[in-house]
Amino acid sequence: MKRSLISIFALFISAVIVVWSVPVQAADEIKVGIIDTYSGPPSSYALDVLDGFKLAMNKINASGGVLGKKLAYVTRDDKFKVDLGLTSAKELIMRENVNLLVGTINSAVSLAVSDLAKKEKIPFIVTYGKSSNITGAKGHKFVFNMNENTEMIGKAAAIGLSKRPFVKYWIAGDDYEYGHAVADGVWNHLKKIKPDVQLMGQSWWKVGEPDFTPYITSILSAKPDAVIVATGGAGCIPFLKAAKNTGFNEKIPMFMHTATELSTLRPLGLDAPEGVIGTSNYYFYFPETDANKVFVEEFRKAYDRYPSFGSLIGWYTANFIAKAYEKAGKVDAEKFAEALTGLSIDTPIGPLTVGKFDNQLMLPMFMGVTKKVAGYDFLIASEIMTIPAQEIVTTEEEVKKAREQK
């Protein structure tokens, strides 16, 4: 026992000494702590966000920075794990003394860090977490969402689908919060707009399901008019691939939220199925405005690839941060949060405003259909229909109701 205690001590104390070195804090810096998943499959999304952020940050710093200070960032990898995300967030706040937190593609991490941000009074800007609870039921003064949320997806998809002739639907999706939230959102709103729709049945598979063939064949034997597929980022690609392999997309039309996004279609190359209906908040080829062309040009010059929606999120997140600090007039968490609420900036997809009641960014949605087009080695969206932000954002009453239910 004696020896064991001594050795525990020796090791623990030496470990503490080794890691003692507190990072040096430059005084003329605004430090952004970015927590995201930089390993495993979701990392491609996280890296898009980071590249967009860097692009905008470099530009801001080149033109004099914010309030005379430079923007800087540090990243931490949460490995898609809540506990690691929380530890990293605490480390960033307590040890790195960051001014604000940005990040996380994982909604569970977003919610956990949001709770911490509330306690520590540090602004937290969610970049890729899509749960509507982040700014809805669990929203608070210091949390902001720069991404579309499941409620918005539901409303947008319902509006788009109601214009199509389908009546009998089947719902299939990833068996987790995001999948169910999207499915419920689409279905409830669709039912409201077009009361004669019928739900024939549902299939739910576990997250990371490797083989979708049995699910697809079982849906095929039910013969619905259309299928609403509610898969999250990781599930989209294999599902689309299975749909192509089995010829599913030729038999039954299907809607999938991110199906037309670049991050989904690029890895599939020309193996992606055609004719899939999808919504997205951004295409590098749409809207065909000058601002978008400039952004795509700059992004391609810096990283030699097309920007995805993630890249745009990163880009405007950095711009929002800069603008909010300027509006606040000083580097102060409370003032920053107040300034960011209701703030508007110009972006490649037009002016965007952070919601006044819930701190949710009001984003328009584009619905398109996948198609092979000469000149690209992946599929792109065609027949694009714009659903304006006003029609899909959460209303003040809805936010109030969600928060009261807590």
Added chain:
Amino acid sequence: MLKVNDIQKSFDRFVAVKRANLEVSQGEIVAVIGPNGAGKSTLFKIISGHLKPDKGTISFRGKDITSMAPHQICRHGLSLSYQIVNIFNRQTVFENVQISVLSRIGKAFDFFTPSRNVAVPETDEILASVGLLGVRDRICGSLSHGEQKVLEIAIALGSKPELLILDEPTAGMSPEETFATISLLEKLNKEGLTILFCEHDIELVFSFANRIMVMQQGISIIQGPPAEVRENREVREAYIGGSD
């Protein structure tokens, strides 16, 4: 005291014990002999509950113990010492015996007394009686083979049995160790312990046992005092005079 009736046991197609009968009375020293593969070890494992017989019954002091689990049989006062050394390798000699004592005195679910203070005199007494007190605090993996065999017996004694079953207690021992072990067993028998054992060393068996049972190919062919067994023609042919 112990009554074994028509026990049968087979593994897959191989019949290890075909028809075994055995009776042991209080205070006796009974030996089971027979050539290799006669089914002696299997019989002992059936009696101690480690194997379930296909057929037959075993009763111990009037109680049917045929379908009991090993630990229940042990609690009825029947203890087995193994042929191949089967001890708690990672523990000290003292702890090996203490485990058995703790289990007997019902301390298995005592969570808060430091175990080095429990059952010390009883354990030391057993160690002293078998002559292992000198190596009390050694990790038993480091003992000699003979010492480990004695420790086997000591562990069995820890549960204070009325009937001690020994599977080849002197196998692999030097002559001196064998002699010491036999005198230890004789001493224990004088103190009232009934002993059932099997052994290869025929001379030893005939000089030491009160009664002998002979097994051949899974069948108990005769049971009786040494002289009677020695006279038996069947035994002579099959075992003593014949094979080996």
Added chain:
Amino acid sequence: MDWLSTLTAGGLVQQFIVGLSRSTILFIVSSGLSLVLGVLRIPNVAHGSLYMLGAFLCFSIASLFDNSSMGFWIGLALAPFCVAFVSLVAERTLFSRLYDREHLMLLLFTFALMLLCRDAVKIIWGSEYRSLAPPVALQGSFSVFGMLLPKYNLFLLGLGPFVAVGLWFLTQKTKIGKIARAAAVDRDMVGAVGINVSWVFAFVFVIGCFLAGLGGALVAPTQNINQGMDHTLIMEAFLIVIIGGLGNVWGALLGALIFGLTDSMGILVWPQFSIVFPYAVVVIVLIFRPTGLLKSTW
């Protein structure tokens, strides 16, 4: 409960066939795992990583040939051998010294290998999803009596029996198979009669890993190839081996059939809770047959 009315005989058959083709893959992979478990006594957690490696290698080889159909066939043929070679190196350098360790140690050691493989894959192929198209001849589906039967799944289904017969031949008819089976029962005995057990073990290990690589290469066109592949598969493969009986190759076949079919039938009958089925089956089997359905070599 509208969906019940949509259940048709055709749908059932279709689902059954798809389930069987999935069982084929599970069988190929878990029989390899079972072989290694039975003969070498290594609970090889890294088996899933070799499966993943097989898929990635098949992808890379195919992309050397511009993702043509020929490229896929070459990849399918070569990838398992590459995996087998990697495993041979691993066996000779890493495992051969650890055979007499406790199972838990071996399990943890292979877990470390699994982590290592995952990072190696990340370094070599990056963390993006990879995708490989099936050869043109096997794309799409057959329509038979209104059933939609994916061609690739039928191809897998046709392949299963060959692998099973091949394994049967290898373990029952060849000399090395017989030695391996004897070694599974009593290692020392085989060593005592003058056979170099070490090389027999190496051979069995390599065969097992070859099967993992083959499974990986075969699934490459049906799913996305990514770093998470090993994780899901290894759990399923272990459960299959456990319900089949540790080390029993035929148990792996039985287990794979049960697992694959309950999975696909569960999806048809009770889609909302299909996630629970396989685990529930394993629990039920183990409650009633604690050491698996068939005789274990342990």
Added chain:
Amino acid sequence: MGLSRASSKLVSLSFLFIGLLALSVAPLFLPRFFIYLTALVLLTGLLATSLNLALGFGGMYQFNHSVFYGLGAYGLSLMLIKTSLPPLLGYIVGPVISAIMALIMGIICVRLSKLYFGMLQLSLGSLVWVVIYRWYSFTGGDDGLHGVPIPQLFSSVTGSYYFTLVVTFFCMVILYFIVHSPFGRILQAIRDNPERSASVGIRVRLQQLIALVIAGFFAGVAGGLFVTVEGSAFPDLLSWTLSLELIIMCLLGGWFTFFGPMLGAAIIVCLRALVGGYTEFWTLALAIILMLLIYFLPEGALGFFERIWHGKASASGEVK
């Protein structure tokens, strides 16, 4: 011999005392992040120690220990969120739920040996995980429960640290007594030789079952502490990869020693928090550590030190 034993005991006790003293004044000197990290180390250490009761001392392949950890965390969180019962009751309710689950799973698993035991436990644990993961209305599904209303007193970093320190200390004392009690000795006997244990009258299955329940209970306590420190409970807490990490902690520290798992937890948690956030190749580091360990230090770090110490003792006094 007696004298040196007494003095060695004195030395250990004084070390323990100094250690406790250092830990209890640490918040005065250490930056906040390290206080938080130490709390995390302590509770993970308690969790690993509870696992080691089943794994190292009981010899049972407890492959899904984190299930009990997660249940303890969820038990406490749900009680705090959904009911208005006194909060401290939750610290009993959580562990009791874990212990009950350990009992149920134990009854099913305990008759199997080694790898079968581990695998059955893994599948049963997966079922529990699925229920937690899917039951959105009650457990919050895969998003988990966040912003658990921890009593004011322990909700700050320092408050939760002291609470963790006190609870961990008492639990470790209890576990120490259990391991060194007759119960613990017999448990170790079963680990070393179950057959022989049965033949000296030990009820092997019952003994193992009780050990599993105790281990489950203390894992639940650790789960409650986690919620106190982090304010969240989520399905990751029940995942089998966490369970494997716990086994690595036990192995790293040495699973035949009492304090080994605590040391292993300290090393892994610190490495994970400080290296894991920076590099994406943290698992690579873990893998290499694990492989080296298995090759060169199969008894773990503490086991190695103790063997050296033992070796010296036997060289001077006794025959090897």
